[in-house]
Amino acid sequence: MSARIYQRPKNAMQSGKARTSDWLLEFEPAEAKRPDPLMGWAGSGDMKQQVLLKFGSCDEAKAYADRYGIEAHIQPTPPRRLKIQAYADNFR
Structure with a gap:
């Protein structure tokens, strides 16, 4: 059973940074998804994909994974690159 630990990225559609300070532990899929023969929806029998x-x-997420024997891979948060631009640059 393996999982990944990561920090949720900022939503590109909004300017705020709500819920970006939380660290998430998400289980990696144990089996591939396959289409349902009747409806065509993608699904699998792996219930751990629904757990977040x-x-x-x-550190709290890593301690939880160690306590329950979950092999966790920490995905570091990418650095934020800001493009500093003045409003006057639009008219040059």
């Missing part, structure tokens, strides 16, 4: 655990810090 939230933690206040990376």
Whole structure:
């Protein structure tokens, strides 16, 4: 059983940073999804794909994974690159 620990990225559609400080533990899929023969929806028998655990810090998430024997891979948060631009630059 393996999982990944990551920090939720900022939503590109909004300017706020709500819920970006939470660290998430998400289980990796154990089996591939396959289409349902009747409806065509993608699905699998792996119920752990539906579990998403939230933690206040990376250390808390790692401690939880160690306590329950979950092999966790920490995905570091990419650095934010800001494009500093003045409004006057639009008219040059």
